């Protein structure tokens with residue numbers, strides 16, 4: 004749940020850390036996601052956005068900045084999304100804008116996932132001083148709003164896609180780190196981890212083979228929610244004019260539409276809908292995933308002391 | 320008020336199930352018992368045997384969905400199953416009160432303990448805020464919390480576990496209930512505190528002529544307090560009867576197993592650890608065929624036990640019943656050393 | 672609230688402030704080349720470069736530079752804007768009011784609506800209303816604020832004419848006193864609602880989830896066993912406990928709200944910090960940008976402090992620590 008994860012993580016909730024799945028139970032998570040309407044819509048949207056951005060050059064060939072059409076044409080057979088004030092084809096622009104969006108998201112997600120999982124797992128696994136130090140750093144990164152840090156970096160450094168990716172990647176891991184830490188803290192005291200340690204298991208090995216598989220379900224939910232926020236961030240920065248000027252971007256298109264709102268609604272509507280579809284798809288997926296994992300996470304082994312009065316389908 | 324000689328509480332064929340994604344969990348499956356004023360009925364069984372669910376269904380406290388409850392809970396002659404919520408609320412806390420297992424989490428962390436005791440008074444009487452507060456202090460005094468007037472303004476986290484459980488008992492007793500359900504009231508407490516809390520419950524019962532339904536998986540506690548014992552396994556009653564009979568003339572292998580699991584007081588030098596019954600409790604979704612205990616039973620004869628479900632039949636008197644095809648074999652083998660393991664039962668077994 | 676708690680919270684601000692200074696300092700120095708040229712721009716006069724070098728103590732070793740930088744910021748000296756030639760703190764002081772007004776109003780609206788919707792949803796989980804709120808939340812949380820702003824302008828201002836198109840007040844009329852306030856309110860309504868929209872979505876979900884979670888806790892079971900009605904259980908017990916994480920969340924949302932505000936200001940020509948940022952971005956005015964980031968970060972730190980204090984006030988366990 005978007006909110007709940009945020010809330011628990013910010014409330015420093017140890018009890019977010021639900022017991023993870025055993026190997027056998029994890030099977031079928033995707034099937035379970037696909038069985039829910041929200042999951043189906045999420046999968047479809049995400050796949051659609053993924054396909055469009057991967058094959059943008061093939062779907063809408065040509066330079067998205069190319070001028071030369073009549074200006075402010077409404078959507079029609081020739082220009083499905085119409086043209087803008089300078090006669091750019093908006094369909095091509097939106098498709099290429101989606102690609103830019105996805106490029107940023109994929110890279111930022113990879114970078115921040117690696118950092119977040121590493122920091123969270125190490126902090127939770129090591130506990131003690133290491134934990135406190137790492138959490139201090141995490142809090143520090145949470146203090147400065149990512150958006151403003153990115154603004155600053157984009158204005159200080161060369162405003163390229165690479166700069167943007169690096170800045171967002173280096174600042175988008177904090178929530179993940181906290182959630183992973185909470186999970187790891189609860190897992191490290193489990194019997195199988197303790198016995199692996201007692202058997203002289205190498206820490207890295209234990210982390211990779213015992214801890215990681217268990218935090219993965221929750222981590223995936225947090226990571227995907229983070230990804231959808233990155234789409235919005237990238238668009239917001241571009242909207243304010245802080246983006247790579249050589250890359251077509253949905254935020255830039257919406258900014259450009261501002262002056263022509265009254266004459267050319269299509270200039271704003273299509274890029275906006277593209278953003279919403281991308282964000283919504285990922286959110287729906289994350290949400291369903293979370294819902295599907297939760298009953299599993301919360302169910303107690305048969306015969307174990309059950310706590311009564313559990314609300315049905317309780318969310319993390 | 321119930322008619323003279325009639326039971327205060329009569330439970331008949333109680334069923335409670337949970338409808339989950341994984342299937343239907345039959346947590347309580349046909350439980351019946353009676354409870355009279357001044358009596359202590361102990362419900363024993365391993366974790367997950369359905370003790371708490373039984374208690375919660377009496378008060379209509381199970382969340383629905385996923386829970387479904389059927390059968391009869393006759394309280395002073397009136398059936399509580401299916402009773403309208405507003406009527407049910409008048410019973411809860413006032414006529415039937417409950418003390419839960421974990422005093423750490425059972426109190427609202429954001430309210431003072433005084434307020435939490437006063438709340439139940441306000442809910443069931445017309446007393447003013449002031450009067451309810453005074454009653455709260457009185458109750459805290461009664462359950463042995465020192466400096467009650469001052470401590471009433473404290474928050475739960477400022478209390479020890481034992482003191483919190485006293486607060487829970489104060490809440491339960493504040494409206495002079497006729498029945499107190501105590502669900503593992505001492506499981507979360509230190510041994511010394513356990514004794515104090517049990518003593519408090521015992522005193523209460525004697526003072527108010529109420530009845531107590533004591534849920535526990537600790538037979539040591541039962542021996543000292545209970546008049547009647549109900550042994551539950553996988554949602555069913557497998558044995559029930561006067562405490563003395565159930566302890567000394569156990570007729571169900573599961574009861575024997577529970578008794579054997581007790582720490583042995585007379586034999587400290589040797590192995591003084593718990594000896595759990597071998598095997599694990601069954602899944603309540605796919606209960607074994609026949610006698611649900613047969614997979615773990617050393618008395619079983621497969622051709623019978625895995626096929627026929629034994630009825631809860633009387634053995635040696637109408638009061639003592641057991642659901643075992645080989646009840647007579649069980650009572651004959653009850654070994655001497657098993658009896659030695661519950662000496663406190665001998666001391667505390669109720670007189671005639 | 673114990674004095675110890677208060678003192679610890681106040682002291683906790685220090686490392687955060689230090690961290691913000693350190694991060695921005697490192698950023699400025701991480702760019703290859705002369706920081707003075709970086710900040711003042713390629714076109715700066717030698718005098719101007721000299722002035723910046725002096726201000727930042729660029730001829731001294733790095734640790735000393737950091738001290739100088741920190742001291743300047745502490746004094747409220749954020750340097751002189753390159754594009755406007757005026758002190759950055761004056762520019763910010765001039766423009767921060769409307770931004771605070773906008774984000775503050777949005778915070779108020781979203782807290783109220785979010786809590787309300789969450790509460791109603793939790794009362795009948797998986798009911799029809801809950802489903803509608805949940806779906807709306809999901810969509811609301813996916814909307815970029817600036818785009819929602821444009822759509823709102825298109826529908827409510829352009830087509831329906833319910834709200835003014837843009838601006839802070841009607842500049843054609845010289846209003847004073849109450850008339851001025853109500854005019855500002857009229858102009859504020861649409862941007863504030865737009866900004867609140869995605870926050871409402873988030874808060875409603877967090878509140879609902881938190882409430883449902885609390886409703887499954889042992890102390891709630893105790894309250895039910897006392898004979899309390901479901902409404903009493905919800906209002907007297909679960910709600911306050913469920914609000915604890917919401918309070919924390921609100922604190923962390925301040926930064927997001929301000930970020931959102933500056934972006935949608937551009938749509939509504941709202942004369943706040945957003946316009947300063949846009950100008951600074953266009954003119955590569957890095958000194959102004961740096962000053963802005965510092966101010967926002969410090970604001971967020973103090974918002975979090977406030978949240979912590981509020982939390983301590985609500986939760987006795989924290990208060991007594």
Ligand SMILES: Nc1ncnc2c1ncn2[C@@H]1O[C@H](COP(=O)(O)OP(=O)(O)O)[C@@H](O)[C@H]1O
Pocket residue numbers: 303304305306307308309310311312313337339344346364365366367368369370371372373385603
């Ligand atoms: N809300 C619930 N949903 C599903 N199963 C439940 C629920 N509450 C209890 N159970 C199951 O009912 C069985 C009996 O539980 P319980 O009565 O708590 O046992 P105990 O004898 O330890 O008190 C357990 O298997 C438990 O997992």
Ligand SMILES: [Mg+2]
Pocket residue numbers: 308309367370371372502503
């Ligand atoms: Mg129990």
